[in-house]
Amino acid sequence: MTRPPGEPRRVAYLFLLPAFAVYAAFLLYPIGRAVQLSLYDWDGLTLGTWAGLDNYAAIIADGELRDAFGHALVLMFFYAALPLAIGLMLAAILNHAKVRGLGFFRTVVFLPQVVAMVVVAVAWRQVYSSDGSLNALLEAVGLGGLARGWLGDYTFALPAVGVVGTWFETGLVTVLMLAGMSKIPLELYEAARLDGAGAVREFFAVTLPSVRGEIAVALTLTVIAALRTFDLVYITTGGGPGNSTSVPSYEVYHRAFELGQVGSAAAIGVTLTLVIFVISFAINRFADRSVS
Amino acid sequence: MISRAERLGNYAILSVFAVFALFPILTILQAAAGGGVEGFAQAWETGHFHTYLRTSLGVSAFVVVVSVTLSIMSGYAFGTMRFRGQNILFYLFLLGIMMPSEAIAVPLYFDLRTLGLTDTFWSVALPQVALSVAFGTFWMRAYFRSSSRAIVEAARIDGASVWRTLWQVLVPPARPAIVTLILLVFMWTWNEFLIPLIMVTSEGLRTAPLGLAFFQGQYTSDFALLAAGSVIVATPVVIFYLFLQRHFIRGLLQGAVRE
Numbered sequence: 049m050t051r052p053p054g055e056p057r058r059v060a061y062l063f064l065l066p067a068f069a070v071y072a073a074f075l076l077y078p079i080g081r082a083v084q085l086s087l088y089d090w091d092g093l094t095l096g097t098w099a100g101l102d103n104y105a106a107i108i109a110d111g112e113l114r115d116a117f118g119h120a121l122v123l124m125f126f127y128a129a130l131p132l133a134i135g136l137m138l139a140a141i142l143n144h145a146k147v148r149g150l151g152f153f154r155t156v157v158f159l160p161q162v163v164a165m166v167v168v169a170v171a172w173r174q175v176y177s178s179d180g181s182l183n184a185l186l187e188a189v190g191l192g193g194l195a196r197g198w199l200g201d202y203t204f205a206l207p208a209v210g211v212v213g214t215w216f217e218t219g220l221v222t223v224l225m226l227a228g229m230s231k232i233p234l235e236l237y238e239a240a241r242l243d244g245a246g247a248v249r250e251f252f253a254v255t256l257p258s259v260r261g262e263i264a265v266a267l268t269l270t271v272i273a274a275l276r277t278f279d280l281v282y283i284t285t286g287g288g289p290g291n292s293t294s295v296p297s298y299e300v301y302h303r304a305f306e307l308g309q310v311g312s313a314a315a316i317g318v319t320l321t322l323v324i325f326v327i328s329f330a331i332n333r334f335a336d337r338s339v340s
Numbered sequence: 341m342i343s344r345a346e347r348l349g350n351y352a353i354l355s356v357f358a359v360f361a362l363f364p365i366l367t368i369l370q371a372a373a374g375g376g377v378e379g380f381a382q383a384w385e386t387g388h389f390h391t392y393l394r395t396s397l398g399v400s401a402f403v404v405v406v407s408v409t410l411s412i413m414s415g416y417a418f419g420t421m422r423f424r425g426q427n428i429l430f431y432l433f434l435l436g437i438m439m440p441s442e443a444i445a446v447p448l449y450f451d452l453r454t455l456g457l458t459d460t461f462w463s464v465a466l467p468q469v470a471l472s473v474a475f476g477t478f479w480m481r482a483y484f485r486s487s488s489r490a491i492v493e494a495a496r497i498d499g500a501s502v503w504r505t506l507w508q509v510l511v512p513p514a515r516p517a518i519v520t521l522i523l524l525v526f527m528w529t530w531n532e533f534l535i536p537l538i539m540v541t542s543e544g545l546r547t548a549p550l551g552l553a554f555f556q557g558q559y560t561s562d563f564a565l566l567a568a569g570s571v572i573v574a575t576p577v578v579i580f581y582l583f584l585q586r587h588f589i590r591g592l593l594q595g596a597v598r599e
Contacts, residue, residue: 057421057422057423057502058423059421059502060417060418060422060423060426061417063413063414063416063417063421063502063506064413064414064418064429066410066413066414067410067411067413067414067473067476067477068414068429070406070410070466070469070470070473071432071433071436071470071473071474073466073470074444074448074466074467074469074470075436075439075444075470075471075474076432076435078443078444078445078447078451078467079439079443079444079447081451082443082444082446082447084447085446085447085450092450134357137353138353138357141350141354142354145346145347145350147347147350147354153354153358154589155582155585156358156361156362157357157358157361158585158588158589159362159365159578159581160365161588161592162527162577162578162581163365163531163574163577163578164530164531164533164548164549164552164573164574165531165533166531166533166550166552166553166573167368167549167552167570167573167574168364170368170552170556170566171364171365171367171368171570172364174367174368174371174563174567175363175364175367181363181367215360215361215364218357218361219361220592220593223589223593224593227593265593272438272440275440276440276442278442278533278534279533279534279549282533282537282553283553283556296442297440297442300442300443300445300446301442301534301537301538304446304449305449305538310446310450313446314446317440317442317443317444317446318443320440320442320443321439321440321443324438324440325438328438
């Protein structure tokens with residue numbers, strides 16, 4: 049870290065104090081308390097009993113919790129991998145061809161980012177419902193046999209939730225990739241052309257390496273979003289059918305406030321926090337190393 | 341040069357994705373329009389959206405004003421001054437940017453309950469101030485570090501106090517960065533769901549997204565009404581987005597780019 053400008057100043061502490069006080073009371077202290085609570089069996093009402101690391105062991109041993117983390121992995125495909133593939137393609141097209149209406153397209157694909165997730169969930173519930181627009185579309189193209197209540201289906205509920213994530217994240221990733229690609233100097237493309245590279249080789253030889261930093265940022269944001277999915281699951285499926293769409297964040301809420309297993313909920317929350325830190329650290333490490 | 345066929349193909353792909361992005365939103369708009377003005381009036385009165393919006397407005401205004409002011413001050417300290425423990429303190433703030441609110445919401449609920457503070461305005465607003473201050477400190481520090489050091493030095497030679505240097509010399513040219521921060525904090529607070537869900541039990545304190553979630557539980561069959569409620573919840577942020585989208589896009593993209 050480079051040295052910030054300015055001389056040593058004690059008055060800095062006074063400027064930091066108000067922000068730090070709120071931050072410590074409502075974020076640092078609670079995370080400490082979460083670690084403490086995670087070591088107890090507590091129903092939220094009576095006296096808790098010491099449980100040691102049992103709540104953490106349960107994350108591996110308990111099939112339902114293992115499933116919840118497994119579902120988060122599936123969501124990562126839909127929230128991170130798929131939007132990255134689509135976003136790279138769309139951005140490459142937009143950057144390559146001077147299409148008209150670029151501004152409009154960017155406004156439209158980015159729009160899902162600013163709409164409240166509760167509203168998004170209400171909209172997609174309607175799309176997926178048995179008399180909803182997805183089934184209407186399938187019948188219109190002669191695939192009416194596939195129609196079903198998507199969110200109530202054991203096989204399709206999780207992918208259906210995942211597609212909402214794809215819908216939600218693709219715009220963000222596309223705009224991020226566009227920003228990265230617009231910084232690539234034209235000479236690089238001209239050089240590739242002179243070497244006789246086609247569009248595909250040009251993409252892998254010039255475009256992809258140049259946006260490595262943006263890819264790391266996109267993956268960090270979308271992987272974290274996948275791990276933190278809560279509002280969407282709460283509104284659309286409530287973790288069901290069965291527990292086929294339960295995810296860690298939903299389990300935190302479900303256990304703490306519906307099942308009265310506060311210790312277990314805290315342990316899941318702490319684990320989730322650690323997983324998020326490790327993943328974003330790893331992605332950024334990987335990006336740094338491949339740049340140098 | 342690009343061939344005509346390639347150009348048409350490109351437009352086709354882009355159109356498909358534009359339609360995909362707009363489709364669910366249009367579903368809502370169409371249903372809400374189908375319910376007509378009566379649908380909105382019913383959502384507003386029967387659905388109690390007027391009280392939900394009032395709460396959301398109060399919470400958002402409080403979180404924006406307090407967290408942006410505190411962030412400007414802490415970002416100023418980190419960005420222009422040198423002091424012992426600077427790096428450790430800054431990394432502590434960075435933790436909060438990635439911290440999932442799920443992890444802190446559980447202990448916060450039980451501790452605030454002990455203090456008798458759950459189901460109050462403060463239990464909804466203050467945790468969100470803490471979450472926003474983490475990002476805001478990071479954001480304003482980056483801005484102040486890049487702003488000219490010469491200005492700070494000149495102000496000091498002119499005899500301006502540290503306090504005046506911040507508010508009268510540094511803040512006015514920082515307006516674009518501050519506007520971006522205000523918009524982001526407003527959007528996050530307005531759209532937040534988990535914290536009000538956990539903290540609030542009385543109907544008078546429900547925020548707009550929380551109200552919509554409960555409304556949805558009651559009126560599952562009447563989609564026109566539900567759609568009207570959804571439009572009411574989403575509109576304030578979407579309007580800001582349509583007029584100031586540069587700020588939203590820049591903020592959401594740059595905010596993630598760490599040094």
